[in-house]
Each structure stands twice: as structure tokens, then as C-alpha cells.
Amino acid sequence: MAGELKDNRGRGEAEWRWPSVHPEGRKFGLIALVAALAVLFGLDWEYLGWPMLALTVFVFAFFRDPERVVPQGEHLIVSPADGLVSLITQVPPPPELQGDDGSGRGLGTEPVTRISIFMSVFDVHINRAPVSGTLQRVVYIPGKFLNADLDKASEENERQHMLIERADGVPIGFTQIAGLVARRIIPFVKPGDLLAAGQRIGLIRFGSRVDVYLPAGTDSRVLLGQKVVAGETVLAETGKQGLIEGVSL
Known part of the structure; x- marks a missing residue:
């Protein structure tokens, strides 16, 4: 697994970034987003559209795929x-x-x-x-x-x-x-x-x-x-x- 080497002596770089969304979850997020926008703007049902939009955010967040720094050691x-x-x-x-x-x-x-x-x-x-x-x-x-x-x-x-x-x-x-x-x-x-x-x-x-x-x-x-x-x-x-x-x- 390729990656940047970091250690406990300060080697490597650290920066905050938005976690990516795994491809397996993108289709579910997009389906939820299209449905929410259709209800919110197509049907003008705000009482239902906004909760569906919030659900869309949750779906994308559920499938987040952040990078991890893996400790190295054979044991x-x-x-x-x-x-x-x-x-x-x-x-x-x-x-x-x-x-x-x-x-x-x-x-x-x-x-x-x-x-x-x-x-x-x-x-x-x-x-x-x-x-x-x-x-x-x-x-x-x-x-x-x-x-x-x-x-x-x-x-x-x-x-x-x-x-x-x-x-x-x-x-x-x-x-x-x-x-x-x-x-x-x-x-x-x-x-x-x-x-x-x-x-x-x-x-x-x-x-x-x-x-x-x-x-x-x-x-x-x-x-x-x-x-x-x-x-x-x-x-x-x-x-x-x-x-x-x-x-x-």
C-alpha cells in the first residue's frame, strides 16, 4: 500500500482535509440528493424536502473514507x-x-x-x-x-x-x-x-x-x-x- 511515511520524530506532513466519499456510497448519495431536490423544488414540499436534504448529507457522511496513518511494526x-x-x-x-x-x-x-x-x-x-x-x-x-x-x-x-x-x-x-x-x-x-x-x-x-x-x-x-x-x-x-x-x- 503506497503512502507517505510519517514517524514520531516529525517526518512527513500533516494537514486537515475533507474526507472523500467511497465510490460505493456515491450512487446512494446522488439518488438521495436527486430525490430531495425533486421534492424541494419540483413539488415545493419544503416540509419534506429539507429533511430529505439532511438525509442526503447523512448518506454522504456515512460513506466517508478518510485517510489513516497506519503504525508500522511486524508484530x-x-x-x-x-x-x-x-x-x-x-x-x-x-x-x-x-x-x-x-x-x-x-x-x-x-x-x-x-x-x-x-x-x-x-x-x-x-x-x-x-x-x-x-x-x-x-x-x-x-x-x-x-x-x-x-x-x-x-x-x-x-x-x-x-x-x-x-x-x-x-x-x-x-x-x-x-x-x-x-x-x-x-x-x-x-x-x-x-x-x-x-x-x-x-x-x-x-x-x-x-x-x-x-x-x-x-x-x-x-x-x-x-x-x-x-x-x-x-x-x-x-x-x-x-x-x-x-x-x-
Whole structure:
């Protein structure tokens, strides 16, 4: 993934810019805009036209695609999603990510730390690769559309599992989960693609969740209730363990 190198010694440039709108969302924004203008100026229904125009702004904002500065480090696992850390728990990986299906070794059957990130309709919904490596597996599973904040959403909702194998052979699994409002998971990548950490890999429309399965012997570096940023927040460092505490103020 090409990009400008920045570091903690001041190299690189920083400037504020309006985030772009992802192409996947432009068609929805334009449809909403045409409908709003038709109602507002064509039918002269101001009481309906102005709310529709506000909805158009929301649609464009929902599909915003800001640039991110991705921390570089072969042992770092960055957040694949913007949102709230809603669950941190020890669970066995999903069956679809456990064994070797011919595409590469899986995560095994022993419990590992799972970090669940809930994305509200106000969060950026572009998902990013948590590590650099080869995308070995993509498994789509149709399902329900329960509230993505619920623990059982990991097993019952529409979801898509992905498995990335790093250059050192360590597999990292994560799952995109559709939510109560989300109705479609859209991938940007396919098995065999070589990914960079923080690279855009897909989106989930209108509220959802992403689960990340950390390798054995690795603890979370984020806390329950913490807000994380896709491609920037470091979720964990492989092989690092230890209790981290925080205080809600």
C-alpha cells in the first residue's frame, strides 16, 4: 500500500482535509440528493424536502473514507474498524477459521482472545486489514440481522470470515458481522491478495460489528468501552501479555 511515511520524530506532513466519499456510497448519495431536490423544488414540499436534504448529507457522511496513518511494526495488530470495543472475551475461533481447509493453516480450536468492535451508524464503515500478509481465506455465511452489539451475533448474524497469514506464518482471523440495520457486507479483496496493514478490505452498510481473534499468548492492548480507529489504533502486539486497566471518567 503506497503512502507517505510519517514517524514520531516529525517526518512527513500533516494537514486537515475533507474526507472523500467511497465510490460505493456515491450512487446512494446522488439518488438521495436527486430525490430531495425533486421534492424541494419540483413539488415545493419544503416540509419534506429539507429533511430529505439532511438525509442526503447523512448518506454522504456515512460513506466517508478518510485517510489513516497506519503504525508500522511486524508484530502489531491494528484495528480493522472504527467503533466501540464492546466485548473482550476468551472463545474458540469460529469453525470456519479453525482448521486447514487447503488454503492455509487455521487458528486452531483452543480459546483465544476475541475483541469485538461495534460500529454505530455514525462511525466510518470502511474496514481495514489488521496486519500485513496474504489473504488465505474468505468465508461468507448468510444469517440473521440481530443487534450486532449482542454476543450471539457472532454465531447467528450474516457474517464474513477472513484469515490473513503474515510473512512469519502467524494467522490472524477476523469477522465482519452485519447488524440490525446493516444488510450487506461488501468485500474489496479476494483470497490470494497480498494485503498491507491498514489497507481497505471492505465495508458493511449501516451499523455492524467486526470481531478480531488474537493469536495464542497475546492479550488486548485496548480496553472495554474504548473507542478505536481503523488502521490507526493498535489492538495488540503478538506475544505480549499483561493486564491493562483503565478508569471511566
